[in-house]
Amino acid sequence: GNSVTQMEGPVTLSEEAFLTINCTYTATGYPSLFWYVQYPGEGLQLLLKATKADDKGSNKGFEATYRKETTSFHLEKGSVQVSDSAVYFCALLKAAGNKLTFGGGTRVLVKP
Amino acid sequence: GAGVSQSPSNKVTEKGKDVELRCDPISGHTALYWYRQSLGQGLEFLIYFQGNSAPDKSGLPSDRFSAERTGGSVSTLTIQRTQQEDSAVYLCASSRRTGTGGYEQYFGPGTRLTVT
Numbered sequence: 001g002n003s004v005t006q007m008e009g010p011v012t013l014s015e016e017a018f019l020t021i022n023c024t025y026t027a028t029g030y031p032s033l034f035w036y037v038q039y040p041g042e043g044l045q046l047l048l049k050a051t052k053a054d055d056k057g058s059n060k061g062f063e064a065t066y067r068k069e070t071t072s073f074h075l076e077k078g079s080v081q082v083s084d085s086a087v088y089f090c091a092l093l094k095a096a097g098n099k100l101t102f103g104g105g106t107r108v109l110v111k112p
Numbered sequence: 113g114a115g116v117s118q119s120p121s122n123k124v125t126e127k128g129k130d131v132e133l134r135c136d137p138i139s140g141h142t143a144l145y146w147y148r149q150s151l152g153q154g155l156e157f158l159i160y161f162q163g164n165s166a167p168d169k170s171g172l173p174s175d176r177f178s179a180e181r182t183g184g185s186v187s188t189l190t191i192q193r194t195q196q197e198d199s200a201v202y203l204c205a206s207s208r209r210t211g212t213g214g215y216e217q218y219f220g221p222g223t224r225l226t227v228t
Contacts, residue, residue, distance in 0.1 A: 043220060046218065
């Protein structure tokens with residue numbers, strides 16, 4: 001079946017540091033890949049997406065590239081801010097299916 | 113525009129009682145999903161509705177769980193004879209279900225259910 005594995009947190013960083021959250025997936029066919037973010041006390045928000053190999057999703061300074069050869073979709077940001085403190089979820093959606101399969105989430109804490 | 117709304121935001125119930133959770137999707141979105149977020153299980157798919165098609169119930173954990181969607185819009189998730197392991201945040205999402213790829217799902221704020 002489908003699965004998503006992402007690095008466990010918490011990840012603690014200083015402001016302006018570089019952030020990488022690793023995400024790998026297992027799926028048949030060609031899934032779409034997503035990163036969702038959950039800020040403290042809020043609901044899940046779509047951060048970025050990629051629908052085919054080599055696509056790069058980007059939003060709010062975050063980027064992730066769909067790498068089919070390594071089945072990965074790592075999230076990166078060059079200079080984090082305190083406001084980026086949140087839980088980040090990697091997820092996949094099979095092209096012919098409807099349900100999102102989520103990774104376990106990675107908590108990120110950015111300190112000033 | 114208005115996002116996905118859910119009610120109530122919090123629900124505390126006694127073990128054995130029935131509860132109903134409501135979801136109002138984004139206007140024009142034809143697909144509606146329920147997920148559950150719990151400490152032990154992470155984010156799990158429960159059920160999916162698309163238009164007039166039969167719902168995909170493959171994620172419902174037991175026959176105590178059911179859901180309906182009336183008029184292709186509002187959905188209600190019902191949990192009968194609640195158990196303590198049902199305590200979780202229940203999330204609703206909707207999507208426009210575009211023809212190719214994407215299928216971006218937009219989530220509501222969730223209902224936090226606590227079974228005592």
